[in-house]
Amino acid sequence: MVRQREKRNLEQLREMEQILIGYARVSSTDDRQKLGLKVQTDALKDCDIIFSEKQSGDNDNRPELTRAIKLAKELTSQGKTVTFKIYKLDRLSRKMFTLANLIDDFNQNGIKLISILENIETDSLTGRLLCIVLGYVAEIELENIRIRTKDGLRKARENGVVLGNPSLTDKQETEILYLYQMNTIPISLIAKRLKVSESSVYKVARKYGVSRRNNSKIAIKV
Numbered sequence: 765m766v767r768q769r770e771k772r773n774l775e776q777l778r779e780m781e782q783i784l785i786g787y788a789r790v791s792s793t794d795d796r797q798k799l800g801l802k803v804q805t806d807a808l809k810d811c812d813i814i815f816s817e818k819q820s821g822d823n824d825n826r827p828e829l830t831r832a833i834k835l836a837k838e839l840t841s842q843g844k845t846v847t848f849k850i851y852k853l854d855r856l857s858r859k860m861f862t863l864a865n866l867i868d869d870f871n872q873n874g875i876k877l878i879s880i881l882e883n884i885e886t887d888s889l890t891g892r893l894l895c896i897v898l899g900y901v902a903e904i905e906l907e908n909i910r911i912r913t914k915d916g917l918r919k920a921r922e923n924g925v926v927l928g929n930p931s932l933t934d935k936q937e938t939e940i941l942y943l944y945q946m947n948t949i950p951i952s953l954i955a956k957r958l959k960v961s962e963s964s965v966y967k968v969a970r971k972y973g974v975s976r977r978n979n980s981k982i983a984i985k986v
Contacts, residue, residue, distance in 0.1 A: 773813050774835070782845045786811030787832045789855045791820050804851040807880050811849055821858035829856075833869070840874045852881040853898050860896075867895050932964060940968045947976050 777783050786808035790801045801816060808814050813835075817828035836846045848870060850856050856879075857863040867886060870877050877886040882898055885891045932940070936958060943954045944965060955962045969975070 777812055777835075777839065778842070780812065780844065782847075783813075783836075783839055784811045784847050784849055785832055785836050786814035786849045787829060787855065788814060788816040788851060789821070789826070789829070790816075790818055804855065807851045808849055821854055824857075824859070824862055833866075836870075836875045837873050845876075846874070847876045847878055849878045849880070851879075853879045853884065853895060864896060867892060932960065932968065936960065937968050937971075940965055941972060941974060944969050944974060944976070 786805075788801055788804035788808060790798070790804075805814060805816065815828040815832040817826060819826045819829075832848070836848055840846045853863070856866060856877075867877065869875075870886060871892070877895070878884070879895070882894065884894050884898075886895060939958055940954065940960070943949050943957070944951075951962050951965050954965050958965075
């Protein structure tokens, strides 16, 4: 769904001859990643329109990237000069095959790609070659992260470390059930108040067969 502000932007873009489209991506919404998104959008502030989303770099199904590329192709088909700008090459993809296909797609449609951090522009053969080389580096880095993570988990299990969230105490479960049965308190507030995840609240409710829909209640010792 296109918001009204974006509609006005799109209408203005179609009147322009040279358009700069920005794309930013982070993997999660934690504080560090939020800062990373701000760094990216600040670097892309000269763009005429910016698409951003929270998606993993090895996920090929990214709605905002798809929208951005679709717009770029639409504008070039109308004879516009379109540049697609990113902060860093791995924001586009961490998978070599995907990155190579995207670069080829841009070239086939006359879309120039600029990566700020690597200082790469794909309107030259050298620029396209550098994109491919750095794409290989990004994919190798991703694979190394996966290997280190698996190795770390294996060693932790061998050392007797119990992985996952720690079990809740009886007192915590009692407090969760008490607040859960007060239908006026949102789940998010219960979780925040007791410093547990929302999924933990639902787990406890399922464990004791408590449902808010039928307002079923169980006796709770306090």
